[in-house]
Amino acid sequence: MRISDKHSKITQAAVKVFAHKGFFNARISDIAKEAKVADGTIYLYFNNKYDILISLFEDEIGKIILQVKLLLEEESDPGQQLYIFALHHLKLLEEKKDLAEVLQMELRQSNKFMKEYRNTKFIEYIDIISAIIHQGQENGDFSKDISPGIAKRAIFGALDEMSRLWILDENPPYTLDDTAKQLSRLFLQGLAN
Amino acid sequence: MRISDKHSKITQAAVKVFAHKGFFNARISDIAKEAKVADGTIYLYFNNKYDILISLFEDEIGKIILQVKLLLEEESDPGQQLYIFALHHLKLLEEKKDLAEVLQMELRQSNKFMKEYRNTKFIEYIDIISAIIHQGQENGDFSKDISPGIAKRAIFGALDEMSRLWILDENPPYTLDDTAKQLSRLFLQGLAN
DNA sequence: GACAAAAATGAATAGCTATTCATTAACCTG
DNA sequence: CAGGTTAATGAATAGCTATTCATTTTTGTC
Numbered sequence: 382m383r384i385s386d387k388h389s390k391i392t393q394a395a396v397k398v399f400a401h402k403g404f405f406n407a408r409i410s411d412i413a414k415e416a417k418v419a420d421g422t423i424y425l426y427f428n429n430k431y432d433i434l435i436s437l438f439e440d441e442i443g444k445i446i447l448q449v450k451l452l453l454e455e456e457s458d459p460g461q462q463l464y465i466f467a468l469h470h471l472k473l474l475e476e477k478k479d480l481a482e483v484l485q486m487e488l489r490q491s492n493k494f495m496k497e498y499r500n501t502k503f504i505e506y507i508d509i510i511s512a513i514i515h516q517g518q519e520n521g522d523f524s525k526d527i528s529p530g531i532a533k534r535a536i537f538g539a540l541d542e543m544s545r546l547w548i549l550d551e552n553p554p555y556t557l558d559d560t561a562k563q564l565s566r567l568f569l570q571g572l573a574n
Numbered sequence: 575m576r577i578s579d580k581h582s583k584i585t586q587a588a589v590k591v592f593a594h595k596g597f598f599n600a601r602i603s604d605i606a607k608e609a610k611v612a613d614g615t616i617y618l619y620f621n622n623k624y625d626i627l628i629s630l631f632e633d634e635i636g637k638i639i640l641q642v643k644l645l646l647e648e649e650s651d652p653g654q655q656l657y658i659f660a661l662h663h664l665k666l667l668e669e670k671k672d673l674a675e676v677l678q679m680e681l682r683q684s685n686k687f688m689k690e691y692r693n694t695k696f697i698e699y700i701d702i703i704s705a706i707i708h709q710g711q712e713n714g715d716f717s718k719d720i721s722p723g724i725a726k727r728a729i730f731g732a733l734d735e736m737s738r739l740w741i742l743d744e745n746p747p748y749t750l751d752d753t754a755k756q757l758s759r760l761f762l763q764g765l766a767n
Numbered sequence: 768g769a770c771a772a773a774a775a776t777g778a779a780t781a782g783c784t785a786t787t788c789a790t791t792a793a794c795c796t797g
Numbered sequence: 798c799a800g801g802t803t804a805a806t807g808a809a810t811a812g813c814t815a816t817t818c819a820t821t822t823t824t825g826t827c
Contacts (some may be wrong), residue, residue, distance in 0.1 A: 601813090601814065601815085602814075602815060602816080603814075603815095613815090613816085614816085614817075614818080617815090617816070617817080622815075622816080623815070623816095
């Protein structure tokens with residue numbers, strides 16, 4: 382068995398366990414059991430419990446970044462790009478619910494120790510948004526009145542909050558697709574008539 | 575000493591300790607020490623550790639709701655109301671940093687147990703936003719294309735994410751006032767030119 | 768100021784769990 | 798397939814901390 386196999390088996394197990402119990406309530410033995418591995422084995426691949434979370438975070442966000450960047454290459458209209466980004470972000474909720482839950486929840490749960498660790502992968506992810514906005518401003522589609530730095534966080538925050546609704550609510554009142562459409566419309570056109 | 579005095583002394587101490595260490599890393603003895611009270615005393619006023627967090631949450635959000643509703647009564651233009659709401663939300667970061675941090679972080683940290691507990695105070699808070707939007711739509715200021723239910727979460731999410739920036743970053747690149755202005759402009763006018 | 772009731776104390780309990788490490792199993796390779 | 802190297806195991810350790818409750822202190826009343 383290749384090293385990466387066991388490493389990723391543990392990561393996948395951790396995603397499941399963290400999603401169901403939360404980081405602090407998850408026991409190493411839960412993860413080990415889920416991964417069908419001895420408790421001690423986990424420490425051959427990770428330094429400690431935090432390290433599992435951080436690695437997981439970086440690996441999985443890394444994959445998402447690659448995916449969405451690929452998708453965005455197909456489209457040149459910044460408005461459409463924002464829609465694609467929103468839809469792709471929300472689609473995670475359908476396709477990888479546990480992962481979405483961990484990324485969403487633990488990003489906050491771990492604020493305290495994330496202060497120390499420079500979360501470059503996360504920054505890279507939201508910088509995709511500011512790049513779209515910047516480009517839109519350059520070619521005149523978007524107003525230059527809005528700072529891309531603020532808008533990227535507003536848009537990410539909005540998406541993230543919608544995710545929270547899906548995670549907490551068994552029967553969310555909107556479809557993912559409608560939500561992505563409404564959000565991109567909101568951010569492009571605004572509320573005003 | 576009135577009951578409420580000790581109760582609120584413990585609450586204030588808990589805010590400080592939770593903000594600095596996070597809920598799971600906070601020890602009851604830390605809170606007791608901060609409140610200058612014996613460990614056991616805390617259990618005369620709260621059922622358990624979770625109960626401190628939940629009570630704190632409800633009490634403090636309750637106060638914020640009252641404040642902001644009062645402020646909003648002064649203003650009838652929905653666009654201005656959104657600005658006021660945003661500014662008031664962000665101002666918490668200056669005026670009560672610890673509280674803002676706890677509300678922000680613990681709202682997520684506690685997702686897992688919040689699933690069980692219907693967080694009505696939080697819903698009441700974000701429903702202030704949808705009420706503003708609804709009213710704007712009624713009087714024709716706002717487009718009816720946007721669902722108030724989605725917009726309220728988008729706006730709250732955006733504010734919340736900006737808060738996160740302030741909490742994690744020692745020197746945020748924007749002022750609170752600029753941020754509130756930019757956000758309300760973004761939500762009213764959108765990005766499009 | 769004596770007595771009872773209420774409030775507060777903080778040491779002891781009880782239970783949990785991350786991490787280690789001596790031992791065992793699996794894998795190479797010549 | 799022997800011998801050595803690497804990987805995996807899981808029981809034991811070590812340390813932590815929420816909660817309890819027997820005891821003490823404070824408060825209020827006559």
